[in-house]
Amino acid sequence: MPELNSDQLRTLLAVIDEGTFDAAAAKLHITPSAVSQRIKALEQAAGAVLVRRSTPIHATEAGLVVLRHARKLALLDLDLTRELSAAGRQGGALSVPIAVNTDSLDTWFPDALTALVPRDDIVFDLRREDQEHTLELLRSGEVAAAVTSIAEPVQGAVSIPLGSMRYRAVCSPAYAEAQLGGVAHIRRIADAPYVDFDRKDQLQHRLYHAVVGGEGRAPRHYAPTTTAFTRAIFGGLGWGLLPDQQCADALASGELVRLGGARTVRVPLYWQRWAIASSVLDDVTDAVRAAARESLVR
Template identity: 55%
Template sequence: MMFQVDQLHTLVVVVEEGTFEAAAQRLRITASAVSQRIKAMEQAAGQILLQRLNPVQPTEAGMVVLRYGRQVQLLDGDTARQLSGLAHSAGDHISLPLAVNGDCLSTWFLGALAGFPRAFNAVFDIHREDQEHTTALLRSGAVMAAVTSTAEAVQGCTATPLGIMRYRAVCSPDFASEWLDDLPAIDRLDVAPLVTFDRKDDLQHQFYRGLTGRDLHAPRHFIPTSDDFARAIVQGFGWGVLPEQQCSDDIAAGTLVDIAPHHAVDVLLYWQRWNLASPLLDEVTRRVTTAAVASLHSAR
C-alpha cells in the first residue's frame, strides 16, 4: 500500500474539517503531526494532494486519494462491525458523506434515514447541492452517494432511478392580483418578480421556456434555503416553482395559486453510489429507494 491507514484517515479528516488545526483537534494529535502525515503522503505520491487554502482544497491528485481514503474507512468500518457482531467502539463512528439537493432534504430524504440502525455506528455528513451538480462531489471523492438528475453513472458508481420530483409554478393570490391581473397571464411572468433559490437554480427558467419557448428575464429575489424560499412565495415576494409536496396543501387552502395547472416541471432523479460491496451503503440505498417510491412520481 502506498499510504498508511492513519495517513489516509488524516487526509479525510483534514478535508472534512477544513484546516490542519481543526483536524489535529479531532484526531487528538498536534497540527505538526497532521502536517507531517500529509507531507509524507505527498512525497509517496510525488504530487501535491492539498491546496493550503482556508478551507483546504484537494488537488486533482488529492481527490483520487481522498476517494481511496473514504473507501478504506468504509470497508474498515464494515469489517469491524461484522467481525464483532456489534457496533465497534463509540469513538469509531463511520462518517458517511452524502450529496442531496435542498428540495429533497426539505421533503422526503431525511425521513429515509430517520431511525437508522444504531448497530452501523454511522453518522451522516450531508452536502446540500443542486441535483445537476451533485455528481461533481461524487467524482471528487467528497461524497459516497448522491441524489442527482444525471442518469449516466460516474466512474466507479452505480445509478438507480428514484422517480420524478414534480414541481408547480405558484404565487400568492395577492401577487396574482397585482402582477397577473388575477389571470394565469403567462406573458406577464417575464416582468413579474420571481423567487429563485440561487444562481444555479434553473427550474423557473425551465418552466417558462417549456411553456413559451422563450428565455426568462424577470427580476429575481434570491432566497437560498428551501423553507424560506417557499415562505417567500407564500408571502408574495414573487412567483416560483415549488415541489408538489411543499405547495399542494397551500394550493388546496387557497394560500397559493397554481399559475399553470396543466404544466408541471418534472425532474427525474437518480441515486448514484460507489460500486462497493458495503452493508452500510446497501442499507442507506435500501432506505433511500424505498422512501423515493413512496414520495416521488413513478418514472414509468
Template identity: 50%
Template sequence: MQRFTLDQLSTLRALIEVGTFEQAARHLHITASAVSQRVKAMEQSCGRVLVRRTTPVALTDAGSVVLRYARQVELLEADTLRSLQDGGSAGGAVPISLAVNADSLATWFLGAIAGVADELNIAFDLHREDQERTLSLLRSGAVMAAVTSSRDSIQGCVTEPLGRMRYRAVATPAFVERWLWPGLATLSEAPVVTFDHNDDLQDAFLRAQAGRPGAAPRHIIPASSDFARAVLLGLGWGVLPEQQCLAEIADGRLVELAAAHPVDVPLYWQRWNLSSPLLDAVSTAVREQALRTLRPLTA
C-alpha cells in the same frame, strides 16, 4: 510507490473535513507539524501533490483520488468491525457522507435516513447541493453517494433510478390579480423567486409558457423552506415541489399558474460500486422512501 498507512489516510480525511492543518491537528490530537509531515510523506510516496496549501486547503485531482480511497478504507473497516461483532456497534458512530439537493432534503430524504441512523449507528454528513452538481462531490471522494439528476454513472459508481420530483408553478391569489390578470403573457414581467443563481427551473418554465426570458426583479432565497414561504408571502411566483404546495393550492392560499404543465425533474441515486453492508442499507432506505414519495420515472 509505498502503501499509505491508516494514520496517513485518516489524517488526509481530517484535513479536508476541517480545512486547516491546525484544526486537523486538534481533531487528531497531534501537532500541526505531524499533520504536515504525514501529508508530505503521502505526496512523496505517490509522487503527486495531493493538497493545495490554501485556506481552507483544497484537493488536487490526485488528492481527490486518494481521499476517495481513504473514505472507502474507512467504510470497509467499519463494515469489518460490525461483522466481527455480529452487526453490533463498532464502538462509535460510522460517518457516512452523502450529497443531496435542497428540495429533496426539505421534503422526503430525511425520512429515508432517520431509521437507519439509529439502527446502524451511523453519523450522516449531508452535503446540500443542486441535483445537477452533486456528482462533483461524488467524483472528488467527498461523498459516498448522491441524489443526482444524471443517470450516467461516473467511474467507480453505480446508478439506480429513484423517481420524478414534480414541481408546480404557483403564486398567491393577490399576486396573480396584481401581475398576471391578462394571463401568463405577462409572467416575464412579474417578480420571481429563485433558489440561487444556478436555479433554472423558473426560467425553463418561463421560456415554455411565455416564450421569452424574464426581466423582472429576481429574489434569491437560498433555503428550500424559506423559498416556499417567500412565495406564500407574495414576494414573487415560483416553482415549488408538490410536497410544499399541494395543500396550499387545495385551501386557496396558492394558485397554480399552469396546472396542465408541471415541471418534472428525474432523480437518481449514484453510489460507490463497493460491497458494503452499511452503504447497501442506506441505499435500500433511500430507494424505499423514494418509491413511497416520488412519482415513477416511467409514468
C-alpha cells in the same frame, strides 16, 4: 503503485472534512504537528502535493484521486469493524458524506436517515447542492453517494432510479391580482417577477423560457434558502415552482393558487453510489430507495 499508509489516509480524510490541520488533529486526538507530518509523508509516498494549504484546506487534483481511495477504504474498514464487533471488538463511528439536492433534503430524504436509527457506527455528513451539480462531489471523492438528476453513472459508481419530484407553478392570490391582472395563468408571466433559489436553480427560468419563447424581461429574485424561497412566493414577491410536498396544503386552502395552463414539472432523481462491496452503503441505499418510494412519483 505507491504504498499508502492507512493512518495517513485517515488523516487526509480528516483534514479535508474538517478544513484545517488543528480541527483534524482534534478529531484524530493527535497533535497538529503529527497531522502535518502524516500529510507530508503521504504526499511523499504518492509523489504529488495532495492538499492546498488554504482556509479551508482543499484537495489538489492528485489529492482528489487519493481522497476517493481513502473514502472507499474507510467504508470497507467499517464493514470489517462491524464483523469484528461481533467477536468483542468495538470501532468508532464513520462519517458517510452524501450530496443531496435542497428540495429532497427539505422533504423526503431525512426519512431515509431516520429509518437507519438506531445505529452508532456511522454518522452522516450531508452536503447541500443543486441536483444537477451533486455528481461533481461524488466524482471528486468528497462524498460516497449523491442524489442527482443525472442518470449516467460517474466512473466507479452505480446509478439507481428513485422516481421524480413533481413541481407546480404557483403564486399567491395577491400576486395574481397585482401582477397578472387578476388571472393566474402561465401566459401572463412575460413581465411578471419570479423567484429562483440561487443562480444554479434553472427550473423557473426554463419554464419561463418555454412559455415566453426567449430570454424575456421579467424581474428575477434570488432567495437561497428554502424558508426564504417559500416565503417569497407565499408573500407575493414572485411566482415559482414548489414541490407537491411544500404546496399541496396551501393550494387546498387557497393560500396559493396554481398558474393555469402550466404543466407540472417533473425532475427525475437518481441515487449514485460507489460500486464497491460495502454493507454500509448497501444499508443506506436500501433506506434511500424505501423513502423515495413513499414520496416520489413514478
